[in-house]
Amino acid sequence: MKRKISQKLKKELPGLKRNISLKNYTTFKIGGPVKYFFVAKNKEDLIETIKKAKELKLPFFILGGGSNLLVSDKGFDGLVIKILNSKFYIPNSKIFAEAGTPLTLIVNEAAKKGLTGLEWAAGIPGTVGGAIYGNAGAFGRSMKDVVKEVEYGEVGFPSEIRLLKIKNRDCEFSYKDSIFKHKKNLIILSAILQLKKGNKKVIESKIKKNLEQRKKTQPLNFPSAGSIFKNPPGFSAGELIEKCGLKGKKIGGVKISEKHANFILNLGRHPPATQGKAKDVIKLINLIKQKVKNKFKVNLEEEIQILE
Numbered sequence: 001m002k003r004k005i006s007q008k009l010k011k012e013l014p015g016l017k018r019n020i021s022l023k024n025y026t027t028f029k030i031g032g033p034v035k036y037f038f039v040a041k042n043k044e045d046l047i048e049t050i051k052k053a054k055e056l057k058l059p060f061f062i063l064g065g066g067s068n069l070l071v072s073d074k075g076f077d078g079l080v081i082k083i084l085n086s087k088f089y090i091p092n093s094k095i096f097a098e099a100g101t102p103l104t105l106i107v108n109e110a111a112k113k114g115l116t117g118l119e120w121a122a123g124i125p126g127t128v129g130g131a132i133y134g135n136a137g138a139f140g141r142s143m144k145d146v147v148k149e150v151e152y153g154e155v156g157f158p159s160e161i162r163l164l165k166i167k168n169r170d171c172e173f174s175y176k177d178s179i180f181k182h183k184k185n186l187i188i189l190s191a192i193l194q195l196k197k198g199n200k201k202v203i204e205s206k207i208k209k210n211l212e213q214r215k216k217t218q219p220l221n222f223p224s225a226g227s228i229f230k231n232p233p234g235f236s237a238g239e240l241i242e243k244c245g246l247k248g249k250k251i252g253g254v255k256i257s258e259k260h261a262n263f264i265l266n267l268g269r270h271p272p273a274t275q276g277k278a279k280d281v282i283k284l285i286n287l288i289k290q291k292v293k294n295k296f297k298v299n300l301e302e303e304i305q306i307l308e
């Protein structure tokens, strides 16, 4: 049966790869192999690939930029579909962008056109789809403030995919959250973002300031997945972790950043340092949760997504 799946997939998805290490597809640079790996370069490829996975009853996972993701050391026994559909255009003060478009690319393109509203997103790695999924945000703003409409595919039974559009108000955006996080059968295909005409120089200087602030506060010289935890209401997760004395705490090849306690770093980038393992990240996550709970009676909740 397994051989049949493999042969069928190979035949119908030219370019399909097998046993690819996922660590190279995440900003954490951690994770084991995936059984099947396919790069979808356009919407049609993406839809067809999901249909094939459903027909073959193969678990699948949509991968954007892999910047909010921890992949387990044993990898994933299914199909990872890396989305690379990245056409975009900017009519007037709107941006139409396919889900695989890098977020920073449209931040820069909007600035070039003198459009304001996305400056906060400068320096956030990943794709437009990933940013909508988790309502990515910074400096008090988030995707909720710019998304006008999202086009998505609703994966149904047995392998039907309905193409639908949803307005901002129906995306159920809230802090680091959207409807797409809760309904895993919804695949973001593209979005229209609404910006405003602004002053190009002011926009560019805001972007520069935001990037400098990131550099000052975030440990960008080691692989990470950004903030590990969401900020609980009324608290900064980083401050709580810091107050537990956990900055610099190391397990195996990973450690809690001294610069920003909500970042866990993979030290293995510079050999002979030990390569970070997902199991050690999980140990650190559990340790942090337990210490913060004991000291502050606060339950931290992961912001990162875990693929296992």
Ligand SMILES: Cc1cc2nc3c(=O)[nH]c(=O)nc-3n(C[C@H](O)[C@H](O)[C@H](O)COP(=O)(O)OP(=O)(O)OC[C@H]3O[C@@H](n4cnc5c(N)ncnc54)[C@H](O)[C@@H]3O)c2cc1C
Pocket (backbone or CB within 6 Å): 027, 061, 062, 063, 064, 065, 066, 067, 068, 069, 083, 099, 123, 124, 125, 126, 127, 128, 129, 130, 131, 132, 133, 134, 135, 136, 137, 138, 180, 186, 187, 188, 189, 218, 220, 224, 225, 226, 227, 305
């Ligand atoms: C150095 C650094 C700084 C960061 N700073 C910030 C920050 O300031 N603010 C912030 O919010 N985040 C930040 N992040 C986290 C991350 O960059 C964002 O969450 C980003 O939006 C994730 O996008 P991605 O394409 O990489 O998603 P991925 O990590 O590839 O995927 C994340 C989740 O989204 C799902 N997904 C992705 N694309 C689709 C799609 N098309 N349809 C359905 N589901 C999809 C995936 O299945 C997965 O569950 C930072 C990360 C790093 C490494």
